[in-house]
Amino acid sequence: QKEVEQNSGPLSVPEGAIASLNCTYSDRGSQSFFWYRQYSGKSPELIMFIYSNGDKEDGRFTAQLNKASQYVSLLIRDSQPSDSATYLCAVIIGAQKLVFGQGTRLTINP
Amino acid sequence: SAVISQKPSRDICQRGTSLTIQCQVDSQVTMMFWYRQQPGQSLTLIATANQGSEATYESGFVIDKFPISRPNLTFSTLTVSNMSPEDSSIYLCSVEGGVVLPFGETQYFGPGTRLLVL
Numbered sequence: 664q665k666e667v668e669q670n671s672g673p674l675s676v677p678e679g680a681i682a683s684l685n686c687t688y689s690d691r692g693s694q695s696f697f698w699y700r701q702y703s704g705k706s707p708e709l710i711m712f713i714y715s716n717g718d719k720e721d722g723r724f725t726a727q728l729n730k731a732s733q734y735v736s737l738l739i740r741d742s743q744p745s746d747s748a749t750y751l752c753a754v755i756i757g758a759q760k761l762v763f764g765q766g767t768r769l770t771i772n773p
Numbered sequence: 774s775a776v777i778s779q780k781p782s783r784d785i786c787q788r789g790t791s792l793t794i795q796c797q798v799d800s801q802v803t804m805m806f807w808y809r810q811q812p813g814q815s816l817t818l819i820a821t822a823n824q825g826s827e828a829t830y831e832s833g834f835v836i837d838k839f840p841i842s843r844p845n846l847t848f849s850t851l852t853v854s855n856m857s858p859e860d861s862s863i864y865l866c867s868v869e870g871g872v873v874l875p876f877g878e879t880q881y882f883g884p885g886t887r888l889l890v891l
Contacts, residue, residue: 694876706865706882707816709774714874751815755877759804759869760831763815 664689667754669764678773682739686752686764689733696728697753698737701766707751711737742771774871775800777883779864785889786856793852794886796866801846803869806880807839810863819864822849856890863887 668687676682684698695714699707713719713726713735725738735754739746752764776799786792796805807819820828820841828841842850853860863885869878 695874697879706863706885709879709881712872712874712879714876755874759821759877760818761806761867761877761880762818765815 666762667764672768675770684737686735688754693754695755696735699751701749774881779883783887791854796849805849806867807851808865
């Protein structure tokens with residue numbers, strides 16, 4: 664079982680709709696969770712982090728964490744073509760090791 | 774967050790040669806990390822570099838292949854030694870900083886070095 668799993672997609676969403684990205688992790692002791700956005704040819708950019716169960720909102724982005732189900736998600740409201748990118752879920756495992764999922768490629772269709 | 778730069782931004786190398794990648798940060802940081810992103814893949818941690826101590830390598834990565842230096846709190850180098858086409862990847866350095874969480878800190882990435890080995 665992979666430590667962090669994501670659906671690789673591609674996920675296609677119409678402009679203005681909600682994009683929902685999901686991630687599961689295997690280490691029940693993990694406490695901190697991250698979403699990075701990576702445009703083609705660019706390095707990952709941190710967009711959200713969460714460490715408490717529930718929802719965390721930042722602008723059009725909402726991160727959701729359910730530790731009992733070992734599940735993290737990212738919602739993007741009012742999706743824009745500029746949101747088209749690969750979204751990487753990452754989890755701190757152990758002391759400081761950041762482990763990434765394989766990423767979900769998101770396409771927003773105008 | 775810290776501003777991170779990497780040199781070179783890209784390179785094409787011949788097999789059997791070595792390439793040293795530099796990572797410079799605009800502020801002092803305790804830990805620096807080196808990752809590899811193979812074509813179409815996600816990021817894999819190569820090693821963690823603390824100033825004044827030996828780098829800690831992840832499973833599957835060895836010092837002879839990926840020697841790392843960390844001479845001060847703002848600079849690190851990663852060398853990819855005796856390269857083969859399988860080493861063609863993006864190499865990224867990252868640093869902690871910005872937000873201290875209950876467990877760990879947020880990490881930020883440099884722009885990456887795109888390496889093609891022929």
